[in-house]
Amino acid sequence: MQMFNTIKLSKGGMSLGLVSSGVIVLLVLSFLVPLVVDLDPYRLSDNLRASIGLWNGSGPVLGTDDLGRDVLARLVYGARNSVGIGLAVVLVSMSVGVPLGLFAGVYGGWIDKIIMRVTGILMTLPNILLAIVIVSVLGAGLLTAMCAATVVAIPGFIHIVRSISALEMKRQYVHAARTSGDSTLRILWTEVLPNCWVPIVAQATLGFGAAILNIAALDFLGLGAKPPMAEWGAMLADARPFIESNPNLIVLPGLSLAATILGFTLLGDSLQQWLNPRTGVHQ
């Protein structure tokens, strides 16, 4: 997703920012709404045949799925699950990728060579292929799908942190710290890391969207979350047989997924643009 960072933030950037913050407000609401309204994504309806379909004036607002479960409730809980999953994937991949990137950038030499070579190997295979291979080795399930999404996300953090910390190491203040007798580890902690935080946050935001997408793709293939968990990718897969009779079961989960990914892409994108030295806003 970093390929979008070379474009200058246009005036339209403000409205794009509004879109992304709107999506995030929706996600926050998905945590608050169930506290107020009675939503149950797992309750089966008593009369299945009568309950499939759109809203008919009473009952669930967005209708029910093939098992008579409330679609709105499943969408809302799907949002909660996606946020939780995305957050876990981003935090773990960040806590692995950032130190590795720092070591590669700060120490250089053979440490750098080894870390970057391994990262390069991981990045050769397309993300989704690598994720599928990992899941096929570890066995299908939500946890293994999350592991796969984490492994796939790590190289992005390593790359961004390494390139910034390698640049920072050439700065005068690092030389000054070294002359005053600071150890490399101390320089890493007090001089280099603070300069990496904002790009890390930008990468994490982009990674959040990518993680949600990868997990949804694995769920869609039936390699992730197990039923009856409310998850957008799995909802899409479940809805495929009903594409003719009940298209809203296809449209709604996908729309939620796309909007969330768009929101995080926009947010990460504008964060990166804001930081991009070429635009001259920062640095």
Place this chain on the structure above:
Amino acid sequence: MFKLGSLTTTLLGISLIAFFAIRLVPGDPVVLMIGERGADPEQYREAVTRLGLDKPVLWQYTSFLGRAVQGDLGTSISSGREVSTELLARWPATLELGAAALLLAVLVGVPIGVVAAIYRDTLIDRLLTACSLAGYSTPNFWLGLLLILLFSVALNLLPVSGRLDTAFDVSNVTGFMLVDTLLPAARARYGLFAFYSALHHLVLPTVTMATIPIAVFARMTRASMVEVLSEDYILAARARGLSPVRIIGLHALRNALLPIIVVIGLHFLNVAIAGAIMTETIFGWPGIGSYIVSSVYARDYPVIQGSILVIGVVVILTNGAVDVLSRLANPRMR
């Protein structure tokens, strides 16, 4: 000039992943490689010696590598056929879809980028940018389902899956359906109808797979064009009174496209294979992507192993070729 060393280590790394992935799977590797059905004691012992599982791991790895170099990727558990034969039979379908998607992505993405750059910071630019971002953020498996919903279910215009209508019986010569249906034998039987059917089947998967590359190419082209349009020689050309069409077509586009060609080469294969996995699964397209997914369902580990290796090699070689080409095309990079 050619980063041969780095290519070789990456290749070795991929082969290590392919080799050791199977050994991380819980369970007996022999049973994993020959399947539950073939596990009677005699076949078991035969497999142990054939796979060299009684020898040291290093020996196993080098012999795996040696056999892979000779094109022997083992035998599929589910079909009992050579993995290399199976993969070879499925490449044309993936390549056909990938080539169609690449063509569409270049034909749509590059002009969008050029127009956005010319009308930079106007409403047109912002609209195109928003569209490409939306396209970039749309999960391709959902887009595929939406296209099926619209064009197959609602409008009944295009087929849902497969490469050719079952009414046609076209012999598989090249594996490329668009070529096979145009060969004299097929032409004699069906005229151009088989070709039209193949084209029909290609539309939805191509659009599904091309959407993300379109967005990427559009934004890349825009960025490159914006940079080139601010160069002095464009100003000079404008001062000389050349027509805008001439300036953009002859002076700007040529210089702006070079970095884009590199991007197209570098990212396309990655995007194509990643896209192929989801797109082929949705549209029942009999290529590498759907083959990998069904092998994962069937726990057909030799196939998964072989696919990783083959895709790794293809990606690495393409990256190398793009690298060489871009250096040849741009003397400044030499």
